[in-house]
Amino acid sequence: MKKKSSITALILLISWWTLQISPALAQDLEPRRWTPLPMGTNVIGIGYGRTTGDVIFDPVLEVENAKVEIDSLVVSYVRAFSLAGKLARFDAFLPSHNARWEGLLSGEPATVQRKGIADPVFRVSLNLMGAPVAGPAELKKYMSSRSVNTVIGAAVSVQVPLGEYHEDKLLNLGQNRFTIRPQIGVVYSSGPWSYELTGSVFFFTDNNDFFNGKTREQEPLYTLQTHVVRRLKPGMWASLSAGYGRGGRSTINGVRKDDKKSNLLSAFSVGFPVTRKQGVKIAYVHGKTRTDTGADTESLVLGWSLLF
Numbered sequence: 001m002k003k004k005s006s007i008t009a010l011i012l013l014i015s016w017w018t019l020q021i022s023p024a025l026a027q028d029l030e031p032r033r034w035t036p037l038p039m040g041t042n043v044i045g046i047g048y049g050r051t052t053g054d055v056i057f058d059p060v061l062e063v064e065n066a067k068v069e070i071d072s073l074v075v076s077y078v079r080a081f082s083l084a085g086k087l088a089r090f091d092a093f094l095p096s097h098n099a100r101w102e103g104l105l106s107g108e109p110a111t112v113q114r115k116g117i118a119d120p121v122f123r124v125s126l127n128l129m130g131a132p133v134a135g136p137a138e139l140k141k142y143m144s145s146r147s148v149n150t151v152i153g154a155a156v157s158v159q160v161p162l163g164e165y166h167e168d169k170l171l172n173l174g175q176n177r178f179t180i181r182p183q184i185g186v187v188y189s190s191g192p193w194s195y196e197l198t199g200s201v202f203f204f205t206d207n208n209d210f211f212n213g214k215t216r217e218q219e220p221l222y223t224l225q226t227h228v229v230r231r232l233k234p235g236m237w238a239s240l241s242a243g244y245g246r247g248g249r250s251t252i253n254g255v256r257k258d259d260k261k262s263n264l265l266s267a268f269s270v271g272f273p274v275t276r277k278q279g280v281k282i283a284y285v286h287g288k289t290r291t292d293t294g295a296d297t298e299s300l301v302l303g304w305s306l307l308f
Contacts, residue, residue, distance in 0.1 A: 029267040029285060031227040031239035033198060034153040034185045036087055036131035037080035038139045045076040045305035047281075053297030055101070056289065066103030068295065072096070076305075082133045083126060091123040091157075097173050116164035118173045125155030125183070151187040156180065167209040177207040177216075194229040202248070214253050221248035221261060235273035242266050262290040277307045 037043075048071075055066035074095045081088050098115040130151030132142060143149065158181075163174025185198035202221040210216035225243035232238060243265040250257045269283040285299040 029225055029227075029241040029243050029265055029269075029283075031196065031229050031241055031269055032194075032237070032271075034125075034127070034151050034187045034196065036127055036139060036143070036151065037078070037089060038136040039080055039082055039087065039133055040135065041078075041080040041307060043076075043078040043305050043307050045078075045303055047074045047076065047301060047303035048072070049074070049299055049301040051297050051299040053287070053295050055103070055295050056293050062106045064104045064107075066101065068297070069100045071098040083124075085133065087127040087131050087133050089125045089127075091121075091125070093121040093123075095120070095163075099173070112171060114164075114171055114173055116173050117162070119159045119161055119163040119175055119179075121157055121159045123155055123157035125153055128152045128154055130187070147191055149189045151189075153183075153185045153187075155183040155185075157183070168212055170211050175207065176209055178205040179203070180205075192231040194227075194231075196225075196227040196229065198225050199223070200225075204248075210252065217251040219247055219249045219251075222246055225265075235279065236271065238268075238270045240266075240268055259293075260291070261294070263294070264288050264290055274304075279305050279307075281305070 051068070051070040051072070053068055055063075055068055057063040057066060072095060074093055076094070077092045079090045081090070095118040096116065097118050098113075100111065100113045102109070102111040104110070130149055131139065134142060159175070159179035161174055161176050161178060163172075165172045165174035165176045167176070180203045181200055182203075183198055183200045185196065187194055187196045189195075200223045202223070204218040204220075207216040223243060223245040225241065227239050227241045229237055229239040245261060245263045245265075248259075248261040250259055265285060265287050267283055267285040269281060271279055271281040273279050281301070281303040283299075283301040283303075285301065287295070287297040287299070289295055
C-alpha cells in the first residue's frame with residue numbers, strides 16, 4: 001500500500017512538472033525553417049526522438065533523483081503553394097509519445113508511464129521577401145543567381161487539443177487547450193553560409209477541465225532561436241543552433257504560481273540525401289533550465305523525408 005501511494009503521489013508531482021514545462025519543450029530548434037520550397041512541392045516525413053534527463057523539483061516536495069525518458073514518433077506533411085501572390089507553406093505534425101518517469105519520493109522508489117497520441121500541430125507560413133512563387137527549375141535558377149540573399153517570413157501555428165487527456169489525471173499527453181504561436185523569421189545567405197533568426201510567442205487558451213474541474217491559465221511564453229547553417233554539397237548541410245525561452249507563468253483557479261520559465265536550448269544538426277527525392281536528418285538537442293526547478297534534458301532525433 002505504501003508503494004502504491006508513493007506512485008500516486010509521484011504522478012501528481014511529476015504531472016505538475018510536466019504541465020509547467022511542456023510549453024518550453026515545445027520550443028523547437030528547426031534550422032532551414034524558412035528555406036523556400038518550389039510551388040507544388042509535397043513532403044512527407046517520419047521522425048523518431050529519444051529524450052532523457054533529470055527533473056529538478058522544489059526540495060520541499062521531497063522528490064529526489066527524478067529522471068525522465070521519452071520516446072517520440074512524429075509523422076509530418078508539408079506542402080508549398082501560392083497565397084496572395086507569395087510563396088506559402090503548410091505543415092502538419094502528428095506526434096505520439098511513450099514517456100516514463102522515475103525517482104525517489106520521501107525515500108521510496110516510484111515510477112509512472114504514459115503512452116499515446118499527443119496534440120497535433122498545424123502551421124501556415126508565408127515568405128514575405130526573398131523568394132518568388134516559382135516551380136523547381138525557376139526557383140533553383142533564382143536562388144543560384146544570388147550568392148547573397150535575404151529571406152523574410154511570417155507564420156502562425158496552432159496546437160490542437162486532440163491528444164490523450166483525462167480530466168481526473170494530472171499527467172496527460174494532451175494539454176486540453178489550444179496553443180497559438182505567431183512567428184517571424186529572417187535568413188541572410190552568403191555563399192554556402194546562412195544565418196537565421198526566428199522570434200515566436202506562445203499564446204495559450206484556458207484549460208477549464210484541469211484536474212477535476214479546476215481552471216488553468218498561462219501567460220505567453222516568448223522564444224528566440226538562431227542558426228548558423230553551412231551547405232556542404234548539393235543536398236547536404238550542417239548547422240549549429242541556440243534557443244531561449246522566457247515567461248509562461250501559470251494561474252490555477254485564480255492563484256498565480258511562481259513558475260516563470262527560463263530555458264536554454266542548443267543543438268547540432270546534419271542533413272544529407274539518400275536518393276534524389278529522399279533525405280535523412282540527425283540532430284542532437286540539449287535543454288537546460290535556468291531556474292531552480294525544471295528539467296535538464298538531452299535528445300537524439302532521427303528523421304526521414306520523401307519529396308514528391
